[in-house]
Amino acid sequence: MVNLEIRLATEKDLDAIMKVEEEAWPIESRAPVIKFKERLEVFPDGFFVALLNKKVVGVTTSQKINYDPKNPPNSWTEITSDGHISESHVPNGNAIYVVSLGVSPRARPGGKGIGVGTQLLEKQKKLVEQLNLKYLVLSARVPGYDFYCKKYGNINIEVYTKLKRADSQAEDMELRFYERAGLRQVKIC
Numbered sequence: 001m002v003n004l005e006i007r008l009a010t011e012k013d014l015d016a017i018m019k020v021e022e023e024a025w026p027i028e029s030r031a032p033v034i035k036f037k038e039r040l041e042v043f044p045d046g047f048f049v050a051l052l053n054k055k056v057v058g059v060t061t062s063q064k065i066n067y068d069p070k071n072p073p074n075s076w077t078e079i080t081s082d083g084h085i086s087e088s089h090v091p092n093g094n095a096i097y098v099v100s101l102g103v104s105p106r107a108r109p110g111g112k113g114i115g116v117g118t119q120l121l122e123k124q125k126k127l128v129e130q131l132n133l134k135y136l137v138l139s140a141r142v143p144g145y146d147f148y149c150k151k152y153g154n155i156n157i158e159v160y161t162k163l164k165r166a167d168s169q170a171e172d173m174e175l176r177f178y179e180r181a182g183l184r185q186v187k188i189c
Helices: 011-024 033-042 076-080 116-130 144-152 173-180
Strands: 004-008 048-052 055-065 095-103 135-138
Touching: 004 116, 011 033, 011 048, 011 055, 011 095, 033 055, 048 116, 055 116, 076 095, 095 116, 116 135, 116 173
Parallel strands: 095 135
Antiparallel strands: 004 048, 048 055, 055 095
């Protein structure tokens, strides 16, 4: 039986959060514990953990920003001050910007996902509603782009992000995940 709980993170969760970060991301993409501490201090309402059978297996963090749909942000680094949200969080902002979302392979019992990432993203979407904000914004990596180009030859990133599988879903697994969650692409950075 799967027992999945999503709740606000606490400082006591930091070691488990760092374990998820290590399991979910390659070393060059991982945030150090100092950034997670800062995110917890600056915007604890946007910092959630997913627990599977009482063990942390997923993490998402966010901040408030001022979002202008006519002029979307240019990069994750710019929007988040490279993950140091104390410099970029806008307390009176009109949007939630998802700074990070990571899920451990431990959240896939028997090798099959159980929706941990989706549940974490839903928490961020609910936060937008609870705070009466206008937007949920995030940046997505396109992890399949390099593999695709190596296998089929180089193509422009704009072309790649529009590629669809036979089932009409995005070719890239991360874009597919966000599209299934009801999000849409607005800009390629």
